[in-house]
Amino acid sequence: MRAGRTEEADAFALRICTAITRRNTKWLQSIDTRTHAKGAWSKVREITHGEGKRNSPVNSLTAQVLNDHYVAISTDTKYQPTLSKLTAHGQISFISDVDVFRQLDHLHPTATGLDDIQAWFLRLGMPIFSASIAQIFNQSVVEGVVPRQWKTAIISPVPKVSIPSKPSDYRPISITPVLSRCLEKHVLHSYIYPALHLPHPGLRFDDQFAFRPSGSTTAAVVALLHTLRLLLSSSQFVRVFSFDFTKAFDTVRHAAVMTKMAQLQIPDCVYNWIKAFFDEHFHCTRYAGQCSKVAEVKASVI
Numbered sequence: 001m002r003a004g005r006t007e008e009a010d011a012f013a014l015r016i017c018t019a020i021t022r023r024n025t026k027w028l029q030s031i032d033t034r035t036h037a038k039g040a041w042s043k044v045r046e047i048t049h050g051e052g053k054r055n056s057p058v059n060s061l062t063a064q065v066l067n068d069h070y071v072a073i074s075t076d077t078k079y080q081p082t083l084s085k086l087t088a089h090g091q092i093s094f095i096s097d098v099d100v101f102r103q104l105d106h107l108h109p110t111a112t113g114l115d116d117i118q119a120w121f122l123r124l125g126m127p128i129f130s131a132s133i134a135q136i137f138n139q140s141v142v143e144g145v146v147p148r149q150w151k152t153a154i155i156s157p158v159p160k161v162s163i164p165s166k167p168s169d170y171r172p173i174s175i176t177p178v179l180s181r182c183l184e185k186h187v188l189h190s191y192i193y194p195a196l197h198l199p200h201p202g203l204r205f206d207d208q209f210a211f212r213p214s215g216s217t218t219a220a221v222v223a224l225l226h227t228l229r230l231l232l233s234s235s236q237f238v239r240v241f242s243f244d245f246t247k248a249f250d251t252v253r254h255a256a257v258m259t260k261m262a263q264l265q266i267p268d269c270v271y272n273w274i275k276a277f278f279d280e281h282f283h284c285t286r287y288a289g290q291c292s293k294v295a296e297v298k299a300s301v302i
Contacts, residue, residue, distance in 0.1 A: 001212065001213065001214045001215065001219065004197045006193075006213040006214055009213065009214030009219075010213070010214050012214075013214050013216060013218065013219060016218050016222070017218070020218075031043055057287065057288035058164060058165060060165075061166075061167065061287065061288075062287065062288070062290060062292075063284075063285045063286060063287040063288065063290040063291055063292040064285075064290075064292040064293065065167060066155070066157055066167050066170060066172075066285045066287055066292070067155070067283070067284060067285035067292035067293070067295060068292075068295075069167035069168070070155060070167075070172050070283065070285065071295045071296075071297075073250045073251065073299075073300070074250060074251075074283075074297045074298060074299050074300040075298050075299060076251075076253050076254070076298045076299040078253075079253075079254075079255075079298045079299070080253075080255045081255075081279070082254065082255050082258040082259075082275050082278075082279075084144060084271075084272045084275055085262075085268040085271055085272055087268040087269060087272075092138070092141075092142055092267075092269065093138055094137070094138050094141045094142070094186075094190075094269070094270070095134055095137045095138060095141075095183075095186050095190075096134060097130055097131045097134045099134070099186065100126075100130045100131075100133050100134040100137065100182070101126055101127075101130040103182050103185070103186070104122050104123050104126035104130060104133075104182070105123065105126055107119040107120075107122060107123045107178070107182075110178065111156070111175045112175070112177070112178060113149075113150075113152070113153070113154060113175055113176050113177035113178065113180065114149065114152055114154050114177070114284075115149055115177045115179075117177060117178055117179065118178075119178050122178060122179070133179065137182075137183050137186070140183065140273065141183075141187075141269055141270060141273045142269055144269060144272030144273050144275070144276050145273075145276055146180075146273065146276045146277045148280065148282070149177065150176060150177055150179065150180035150183075150277075151176070151180075151277060151280065151281045151282060152176075152281075152282040152283065152284070152294060153174035153175060153176045153281070153282070153283040153284075154174070154175050154283065154284055154285070154286055154291075155172045155173065155174055155175070155283055155284065155285040155286065156173045156175060156286060157170035157171065157172060157173070157285065157287055158170060158171045158173050159171075172250075172285075174283060184277075187270060187273065187274070191266045191267065191270050192264070192266065193212075193213050195264040195265045195266050196212060196213070196264075198265060199263075199264065200263035200264065202263060203260060203263055203264075209223070224240075228240070249300060250299070250300045251299055251300060252299060252300060253299055254278045254279075254298075254299065257278070258271075258274070258275055258278070261274055261275075280296065281296070281297040282294045282295065282296050282297060283295065283297055
């Protein structure tokens with residue numbers, strides 16, 4: 001991954017995930033559900049970690065209370081608007097009809113945003129409107145304008161503990177429209193990922209695993225164990241210091257992100273589109289059948 005061999009890294013990551021999945025499935029294969037029903041259910045509870053209690057709504061919490069909590073976290077009291085790059089551009093094609101067709105053809109069942117446009121509908125109608133969607137995508141990038149509907153996320157709170165009781169016990173999962181995610185994915189894979197291989201001298205990504213091609217927590221654990229074993233081969237003891245930055249990505253400043261983005265080798269139009277994506281970003285929360293009011297996000301990575 002660090003050498004830019006992303007295809008080999010992807011293949012290796014897939015082998016690791018397959019091995020983990022194969023080992024987890026053996027938990028239930030050795031249990032006879034007819035003669036040992038109690039043991040089977042104990043294994044089910046062990047895997048699900050009591051999802052029934054976790055997903056039960058808390059009486060003292062409402063969608064608005066949770067949304068106000070997330071707004072308090074995603075607020076930058078020293079917010080500074082970032083500037084756009086002044087460029088002269090013509091009719092540039094950033095994404096082709098074929099690319100949009102392939103993206104829609106490979107859509108998996110997924111949650112929908114506030115526009116309620118289902119993934120199955122986009123996949124079913126891709127032969128008809130893939131060219132029109134490509135035109136909208138290109139116009140959005142060229143003009144550096146992101147529709148507000150694409151920047152309004154709906155939060156689905158997911159419990160972080162077995163029995164949640166307060167807003168901080170829920171992890172906010174932001175869901176944007178499917179079309180917005182399709183264009184985000186194209187910008188990410190076509191422009192940002194390649195730029196990470198040849199970053200500016202002032203930027204370092206060689207020790208970063210998150211938000212990188214083939215990067216994951218699994219890759220981080222593999223690298224850590226590899227380093228520890230190399231050190232233990234020549235030393236009797238190894239000390240490991242671990243730091244947990246709480247709410248690191250929930251409180252990051254947009255100006256800091258865009259300052260680093262400006263140093264990457266990406267087209268100015270793409271930079272302006274990313275800036276527009278962060279500007280005037282909104283979210284609401286859906287919880288226990290209720291939906292809160294829409295609030296603006298001044299910080300964090302959506």
